[in-house]
Amino acid sequence: MEFCPSCANLLQYEMSNPARFFCRTCPYVSAIEPKVKIKRSVQLAHKEATPIAVGQKNVGPTTEAPCPKCHHGKASFYQMQTRSADEPMTIFYTCLNESCGHKWKED
Structure with a gap:
């Protein structure tokens, strides 16, 4: 897609000799060069x-929410819209006690 540098409208393609782009709004015209090289195969390197x-676990935001399993006082959380837009977001918690790691949600 090409856009007009004068009025920013989408340029139209015309197959004349030589081919050209033109603007329907203003008098801008741009000739297309006939010797354009197109590469059809590109080798991608692996x-x-x-x-x-490495090493640290991404915890995210934390809050003081008691774990229902081990009653540890801190948990990480994130919010996600799981129902319709007029309903409140669901909060997902993960216990920060390394021996527990329990996950629960609050609707």
């Missing part, structure tokens, strides 16, 4: 994946 975080 690249190994690089880990983003």
Whole structure:
């Protein structure tokens, strides 16, 4: 897609000799060069994946919410819209006690 540099409208393609782009709104015309090279095969190099975080677990935001399983006082959480837009978001919690790790939700 090409856009007009004068009025920013979408340029139209015309198959004349030579082919050209033209604007329907203003008098802008741009000729298309006939010797355009198109590469049809591109060799992609295989690249190994690089880990983003090593060693530390991404916890996210935390709050003081008691775990229903071990009663630990802190948990990480995130919110997600699981029902219709006029309903409140669902909060998902994960216990920060390393021996527990229990997950629960609050609707």
